[in-house]
Amino acid sequence: MSEPTLNGQVALVTGSTQGIGAGIAKEFAAHGARVVIHGLQESAGAEVAAAVRNAGSEALTILGDVRDEGFCRSLVRQTLNRFGRLDILVNNAASTERSNIEDDSLELWDRVLAINLRAPFILCQEAARNMKERRKGCIINIGSVNAYVGARNLLAYSTSKGGLMTFTRNLAFHLTQHRIRVNQINPGWVLTEGERHVQSVVEGKGEEWLTKAVQSRPFGRLLYPEDIAHAALFLAATELITGAVLDYDQVPVGAPRDV
Template identity: 35%
Template sequence: MAGHFDLRGKVAIVTGGNGGIGLGMARGLADAGADIVVVGRNEAKSQTAVADLAARGVRAITVRADVSNKDDVAAMIARVTESFGRIDILINNAGTNIRKPPDVVELEEWREVIDTNLTSAFLCSKAAYPVLKANGGGKIINIGSMLSIFGASFAPAYAASKGGIVQYTRACACAWAPDNIQVNAILPGWIDTDLTRAARKQIDGLHDRVLARTPSGRWGNSDDFGGIATFLSSPASDFVTGTAIPVDGGYSIMA
């Protein structure tokens, strides 16, 4: 079975890969042998992540880019192909949230969330597609959310962006299957990250409500994403495309 999950010789781009879920996925791919490109705007944080990944015996570099900016994305893809000669895996993980009810969100805030979470996936996927196709195929993983499934009064822009991620994933999966490119989404539940720590401060009782509903009885952590990312990046998932897989400890199956 080891060969099914072997990523040696593969090159993976992870946007927002310098912390949280992104770094957890990058670590999983590095442990399977993939070289990693960490894309983010915080250079110091990215360099720390790269040191962590390189210590696992793979090549790792950082590229500073705003992935909601078309020119930055084009430059990022050019830098990766120049440095590695190929791209095999793209993980669209960059994300943000602004927690306000729908009647209070301003247009600028709406655009910031949509552009960071959804437009970035469109730009990066479109830019990476010719390289993946030229290589004979590849993998794209888009990061959605449990709010791709549920409604949430406190995060309308975030929920809209993450619902859009699932439909964009399906569209790309259908379009690019003939090119041997598999496109799937991961839907994280309540994961202990900087974003959710802020949510716990803003939403009274959130921590206890999450624990009460989650069959696994805990919040997730970034290491919970290394395995699923490796599976969806590896030959083991060559006949899996267009899916949206919850990673939530069972939260989404509870009535």
């Protein structure tokens, strides 16, 4: 099997200033893609851009909030202005805010859905215009294994990821006539900056809890951004897969998830 290649292609990866998105941006660059890095963290984004350039590729960094429709549309337009094409869109930016039916305010619900589901819709709509003209395109949505049922404190998040999965399959069905492929990766538990912050600070569990939880995993470690990046590269470089949902986890979907 030859190495997958993205030579000359242009990829826009939302939420790639850190975490899984940063891993995908670097993996794509290492395989020849020019990458638009997006997110909220300026200095972390600069580090990702430097890594992309060190890999011999081009990077464009655009910071901004995907809750803003105008910003989402301009993100795609700025990509096209700079590179003249958009081959791969990865909808990765997300809010993992905790909530349940008792304490979920409408503001929180709207915020999570706006970032995790509304923004991918706007970005896909904008990106598909260019992809349709060129009869070529690849969209990868980053979901979660929480898309199926989710945990008690992840009501809005799980709902948004379940919606994203249906969105992926529906869009794949419609866009295949234009040779645009749409797939989804549902990661399990990945050790990222955001995840470390949520577990240690927001949920107050601390580093010791995290260390024990990691040791209790079947393979003795959590997933890393690089694991998900490999899967994203496969989906981007392959030609004839669409509408697929890849559950990327060391615990089968449906098995008890308590750590």
